[in-house]
Amino acid sequence: MNKIKVATVWLDGCSGCHMSLLDIDERILELAKHIEIVYSPIVDAKKLPEAGVDLGIIEGAIANEEDKHKAEMMRAKCKFLIALGDCAVTGNVPSMRNPFGIPAIFKRAYHENATVQQQDPKIGVPALLETTTPVHEVVKVDLYVPGCPPPADAIFFVLSELIAGRVPDPSKVTRFGA
Template identity: 60%
Template sequence: MSSTSASPKIRVATTWLDGCSGCHMSFLDLDERLFELAQRVEMVHGPLVDTKSLPERVDIGIIEGSISTEEDLVKARAFRRRCTRLVSLGDCAVNGNVPALRNRFPLAEVTDRAFRETVTLQPMVPSQGVPKLLKMVLPVHGVVAVDVYIPGCPPSADTIWYVLSELFAGRAPNPSEVTRFGA
């Protein structure tokens, strides 16, 4: 009996930019489907795995959160360069959502409010150890090309599963078949 080699696993990377991590929590809500996912996927980067550097080649990159800092900008550009397909996961990634509410105010007013006006001990704007804020918060597609958009705050595990299953099968998913605005 000859042994045949198993087909290579799909390399998936995720990242969490400016958001609440709710989309990654929905990803974990795949529950028992995570076992099936583990058979088909090699998680090569993300907050759910221990790998700290993004590999040079990734099949599917998933970005949660908006682009709010220079660090977010660098991560989004790296994901686009290294990922064959890029997925914008959740409303923060798709349209800026809650982080983008600060766009209505000058950045200096936002930082003063957050770090001086509402602080009782040592009010000051931090200059070390925190990424520099961009003037405006942007959705992922405001910086890099996105292949698939998954709306929702957060999107349901069923929606995430649908999109991943379609991508794994080599099909272009249409998340609007399983989502609706505000749900």
């Protein structure tokens, strides 16, 4: 039986949703019989295959040009796309900057809160978008899995159902917030 090919990305989030995925613990061995992770921050494979990815999982909101590019890349190459966690689903914590605007954020982060070398970062960091948005405002999402983070049991349920060929109802196993 061909394994389901899974890709995951971590955009503007804290990695907590990926940690929750790993909290599946030994049940990951059961999942590994059915899925192959082909691209993810938690495996060595760091190049998204050009085609044939069955399931994409996005953690985090879209805050900068690189996030936007990665979300579009995942949508283009994954047949089914999950927004995992409240940051991906609603914008959550990363979107709290939205009312203030970029100049005020930079002033606070890189000048008022910096004890040395107060300056705006200009080299080696992707440009911030004017606002941080949930994933579905940039690309179509097929399934929303809320939670901050979604519990490991909920992630296991969602993946198990998808492996079985069913589209799960995450509201049975998780909710917004903790």
